[in-house]
Amino acid sequence: MSDKWIIDTETSPRLPVYTRMNANDVLSDPISPLGASMCWIPHIFRGWCTGYALTGAFGNDDFAHPNGSGGFFYGYLYVNLSATRLFALRAGVGVETADAIWFGGHPDLPPYVPQPGDDDPSFGPKVAEFSAWAMSAPDYPDIEEEKRIGLELRAQRPDFSTLGDASLVARARAVLQYERLMWRGETIGGVGGSIGPGALAQLLAGADPTLVIRLSSGAGDVDSAAPAFAMWNLSRLVRADASLGAEFDRGLEGLRERVRTTHPAFSDAFEQFLYEFGYRGPNEWDMGSDVWETKPTLPLAMIERMRLLDEDQSPQARAAEQRKLFDAAVAEARAFIGDNDEGQALLDMAVKSMHRFAGYRERGKANCVRVVHEARMAMAEVGRRMAERGQLNKASDIFLALDEELDSLQLDPMCLKERLAEREVEWKQLFGLDIPMFIDSTQPVPPVSSLKYLTSKEVEVAKVGDVLSGGASSAGTIRGRACVVLSPDAAGDLEPGDILVAPQTDPSWTPLFVVSGAVVVDVGAPNSHAMIVSRELGIPCVAGVYDATRRIPNGATIEVDGAAGTVTILEV
Numbered sequence: 001m002s003d004k005w006i007i008d009t010e011t012s013p014r015l016p017v018y019t020r021m022n023a024n025d026v027l028s029d030p031i032s033p034l035g036a037s038m039c040w041i042p043h044i045f046r047g048w049c050t051g052y053a054l055t056g057a058f059g060n061d062d063f064a065h066p067n068g069s070g071g072f073f074y075g076y077l078y079v080n081l082s083a084t085r086l087f088a089l090r091a092g093v094g095v096e097t098a099d100a101i102w103f104g105g106h107p108d109l110p111p112y113v114p115q116p117g118d119d120d121p122s123f124g125p126k127v128a129e130f131s132a133w134a135m136s137a138p139d140y141p142d143i144e145e146e147k148r149i150g151l152e153l154r155a156q157r158p159d160f161s162t163l164g165d166a167s168l169v170a171r172a173r174a175v176l177q178y179e180r181l182m183w184r185g186e187t188i189g190g191v192g193g194s195i196g197p198g199a200l201a202q203l204l205a206g207a208d209p210t211l212v213i214r215l216s217s218g219a220g221d222v223d224s225a226a227p228a229f230a231m232w233n234l235s236r237l238v239r240a241d242a243s244l245g246a247e248f249d250r251g252l253e254g255l256r257e258r259v260r261t262t263h264p265a266f267s268d269a270f271e272q273f274l275y276e277f278g279y280r281g282p283n284e285w286d287m288g289s290d291v292w293e294t295k296p297t298l299p300l301a302m303i304e305r306m307r308l309l310d311e312d313q314s315p316q317a318r319a320a321e322q323r324k325l326f327d328a329a330v331a332e333a334r335a336f337i338g339d340n341d342e343g344q345a346l347l348d349m350a351v352k353s354m355h356r357f358a359g360y361r362e363r364g365k366a367n368c369v370r371v372v373h374e375a376r377m378a379m380a381e382v383g384r385r386m387a388e389r390g391q392l393n394k395a396s397d398i399f400l401a402l403d404e405e406l407d408s409l410q411l412d413p414m415c416l417k418e419r420l421a422e423r424e425v426e427w428k429q430l431f432g433l434d435i436p437m438f439i440d441s442t443q444p445v446p447p448v449s450s451l452k453y454l455t456s457k458e459v460e461v462a463k464v465g466d467v468l469s470g471g472a473s474s475a476g477t478i479r480g481r482a483c484v485v486l487s488p489d490a491a492g493d494l495e496p497g498d499i500l501v502a503p504q505t506d507p508s509w510t511p512l513f514v515v516s517g518a519v520v521v522d523v524g525a526p527n528s529h530a531m532i533v534s535r536e537l538g539i540p541c542v543a544g545v546y547d548a549t550r551r552i553p554n555g556a557t558i559e560v561d562g563a564a565g566t567v568t569i570l571e572v
Contacts, residue, residue, distance in 0.1 A: 051187025
C-alpha cells in the first residue's frame with residue numbers, strides 16, 4: 001500500500017488542524033471508496049463549508065480549500081478542528097470553552113496558533129446576529145424543509161426493477177446532490193448547539209462543574225432517539241405474545257420471513273419500522289455499510305434484547321427520571337444565580353437554546369443519512385445484479401469502486417472485477433490502525449506505513465479502586481456489570497442493567513442504551529450525537545474514557561457517574 005490511501009484528501013493551508021474527535025462517532029471505520037468519492041468529497045464537505053459560512057463567522061477566503069470542514073486521512077474521517085476554533089474565537093466564546101464543549105478538553109489537543117485574519121473584527125456583528133438567533137429563535141424552518149425533502153426522496157423511491165444499471169447509478173448521483181443542502185441544517189444545528197452551553201458555562205462559572213451537563217438533559221424531540229422508542233413498542237408485542245416469543249427463541253435467521261405468515265400484525269409493524277428507520281445502522285454515513293433495511297437482523301437482535309425488559313425500564317420511564325435530575329439542576333442553577341433577574345432570564349434562554357439545538361442537530365443528521373441511504377439502496381441493487389451476472393465477486397464490491405470508475409462499466413462490465421478484489425485487500429488493512437487523534441498539517445502528516453495496529457498497543461488493565469475519567473455526558477450514577485461490546489451487532493452478552501462499554505456509539509447503538517444501565521465510550525464528547533441521545537433516553541453516560549474497552553475487564557463491577565465523568569472499578 002502507498003503512504004496515502006486512494007480517497008485521502010489534501011489539507012487546508014488556512015485551517016490546518018484536524019481531529020478524529022466527533023468524527024469517530026460519525027464514521028468509525030475507514031469509509032468505502034464509493035462512499036467517499038460519490039458522496040462525501042463532492043457534496044458533504046462542500047455543504048458543510050456552506051453551513052459554516054452561514055453562521056457569519058467565515059468568509060470565502062476561509063473555505064477557498066474544500067477541505068476546510070473535514071477530510072480523510074488513512075481512509076478515516078477527520079473533522080477540521082481549526083474551523084471549530086475559528087468560529088468560537090469570532091463568536092467571542094473563546095477557544096478554551098469550545099475545546100471543552102466539543103472535544104472534552106482532550107490532553108493532547110494541539111495548542112491554538114493564531115493566523116492572520118483570525119481576529120478580523122468585521123465578523124463580530126455577523127456572528128453576534130447568528131448567536132442571538134441561536135439563543136432566541138423558537139423554530140428553524142429550514143431544517144423542517146430538509147426533513148420533508150428527505151421523506152419525499154424515500155416515498156418517491158422508484159421500482160428498481162424498472163431501471164437499468166446506468167439509471168440506478170444516475171439515481172444515486174442525483175439524490176446525493178441534496179447533501180449540499182442537508183448539511184446546511186446539520187452544520188448550523190451543530191454550531192448553534194455550542195451557543196447555549198457556552199453561555200451557561202460563563203453564567204455558572206464557579207458553580208458545581210457538573211451543573212451544565214445536568215441542565216442538558218431532557219431536550220425532547222430528538223430524532224435519533226425515535227428508533228429506540230419504536231423498538232421498545234415492538235418489543236412489547238413480542239413480550240405479550242408467547243408464540244411470537246417462541247419464534248424469536250428459534251433464532252433471528254429467517255425470523256422476518258417466518259413472522260409474515262405466523263404473526264402478520266408484528267410483521268406489518270416491523271416492516272413499517274424498516275420503512276421509517278431502515279436508513280439507520282452501524283456506520284450509517286457510509287454508503288457501503290449495511291444498515292437496518294439491508295440487514296434486518298440488526299434491529300431484530302436489538303428487539304430480542306429489549307423484550308427481556310420489564311415495563312419500569314422503558315425509555316419513557318427512564319426519561320422521566322432524567323427529567324427529575326433536570327428539574328433539580330434548574331433549581332440549583334437558580335439558587336446559584338440568586339437575585340439577579342437578568343441572570344435568571346439568561347438561564348432560561350440558554351437552557352432552551354441548548355435543548356432546541358440538540359434536537360436540530362439530530363434532525364439534521366437524520367435528514368442527511370436518509371439521503372445517503374437512498375443512494376446506498378440504488379448502488380446495492382447495481383452490485384447485486386453485477387454479482388449475479390459474475391461481473392463482481394460479491395455484491396458489496398461495488399462500494400469499493402470510485403465514482404469516476406462507474407461509467408466504464410457500460411462499455412466493459414468486467415473491467416472492475418479483479419481491480420476491486422485487490423482494492424478490498426488494501427482497504428481492509430486500514431481497519432484497526434492506531435491512527436492519530438489529531439493531525440496538524442503544518443507538520444508532516446505521518447504516512448500509513450508508520451502506523452501500528454491497536455492490537456499492538458499496550459494498555460494498563462484497570463484494577464479495583466482505579467477511577468477512569470472522561471467527559472461528563474449524561475447525568476446519573478449507577479453500579480453494574482461491565483459488558484464490553486465492540487459492535488452493535490455483537491451484543492449477545494449484554495443483559496438488562498449491564499453497563500455498556502463501547503468503542504464509539506453512532507445513533508445505531510442507541511437502542512442498546514435502553515437495555516443498558518449506563519454507557520461508557522472510548523471516544524466522544526458531551527455534544528456527540530450519541531451523548532445527546534443518551535440524555536434523551538435517561539441513560540447515565542461517560543464519553544472519552546480512552547481505551548475503556550481495553551482497560552475495563554469484561555464482567556467487572558463498576559460505578560458510572562455520568563455528571564462527574566468518572567468510572568470506578570469496584571470488583572474484577
